[in-house]
Amino acid sequence: MRVWVRAVIVLVLCLILGGLFVHAAVTEEQRSPYPDAADLSTGYESYVGQHLMVFGTVTETGDGGMAIRVESDGTAITLRVTGTEAAVEPGGVVQVYGTLEPDRAIAAERVEVVNSSRWAEFYKYGASAVGALGFLLLFFRYWRVDRDTWTLEARDG
Amino acid sequence: MADLLTHLLVPYILLTVASWRVDWLDQRWVIVGMGGAAIPDLIKLEIVLEEKTVESILGHPFSYDPLSTLGGVLLLAGVITVAFERRHWRRVFGLVTFGGLTSLLLDGIRVYADGRASVWLYPFTNWRPPTPSLYVSSDPTVLVVALLAAGTVAVVDRRIQASN
Incomplete structure (x- = not known):
């Protein structure tokens, strides 16, 4: 197959993907039933009493609760999470499902620790880097790149 | 999501086992299938080039989220397919899509505090499939299990190859 035909196919597929990147961002509200940090920082009171799920980075821990920083689209908001004994250090990442309460707080029904500390994040990136390198090797x-046809060809023919 | 190494090991295990029955499915094709498993991880492009930066250049809202969905997997599987010779297209597309699907499924069973996975079937539906919440992404157990299974499969595979 001619190189230019393949280039056109790739271009078309990439354009569709680019369209999805924009479409997904524009229609994000349709897929997320919960308010995000930007929604909360502008109209907090209107969400009080509602169920929500947030992903946040732990900033403080204490008896029966913690404080988390939730971010979206460059807006950050700090929320107190009550009713949890989750084992997590500041810097860790949690998912919190619960009810929004007045004064920037969530009464947690379920807290899941995604990263218990900053180190958990390093572990993930480490394992991923090993995976990427191993795969490429x-x-x-x-397989090798045939420079005449610009295709990938099996090394053993 | 699970780490990239786990994502790559799952199709390795499944395709290698399948290769014991399917003649044409040799090591080089198994590796092509593994490549598909990396597609949903491309969402981490965010680390290199932030969505915010792209938004300010484009002047439109922008999200990498589709990369970790069925739509993203199918489109990039198409791009990868075209990099191969025409006679291999059907096979490459099938394998790469399969690899991508294993990653989406593996991520679809991880923990969500509200019991519903991400919208990984986008753009075909905005429905969030239920998740059994089996693991969190930083849980090393997942990788250990995947490594043990892959190691076992590799040893068995070697014996089968030797006996042929």
């Missing part, structure tokens, strides 16, 4: 052991 393996892939190019079996």
Whole structure:
């Protein structure tokens, strides 16, 4: 197949993907039933009493609760989470599902610790880097780029 | 999401086991399938180029989220397919899509505090499938299980190859 035909196919697919990137951002509200940090910082009172789920970075921990920083679209809001004994350090990441209360607080029904500390994040990136490197080494052991046709070809023909 | 290494190991395990029955499915094709498993992880492009930066350049809202969905997997599987010779397209597309789907499914069973996974079937539906909430992404147990299973499969595979 001619190189230019393949280039056109790639271009079309990438344009559709680019369209999805914009579409997903524009229609985000349709897929997230809960208010985000930007919604909360502008119209907090209107969400009080509602169920919500947030992802947040733990900033403080204490007896029966913690404080988390929730971010979206460059807006950040700090919320107190009550009714949880989750084992997490500041810097860790949690998911909180619960009811929004007055004065920037969530009465938690369920708290899930995603990263218990900053180190958990490093672990994930470490394992991913090993995966990426291993994959590339393996892939190019079996495949090579044919520079005449600009296709990937099996090394053993 | 699970780490990239786990994502790559799952299709390795499944496709290697399948290769014991399917003649054409050798190591090089298994690796092509593994490549598909990396597609949903491309959402981490965010680390290199933030959505905010792209938004300010484009002047439109912008989100990488579709990369971790069925739509993103199908489109990028198409892009990867075209990089191969025409006679391999059907096979490459099938394998890459399969790899991508294993990653989406694996991520679809991780923990969500409200019991519903992300909208990984986007753009076909905005429905959030239920999740059994089996693990959180930083849980090393997932990787350990995947490594043990992959190791076992690799050993068995070697024996089968040797006996042929």
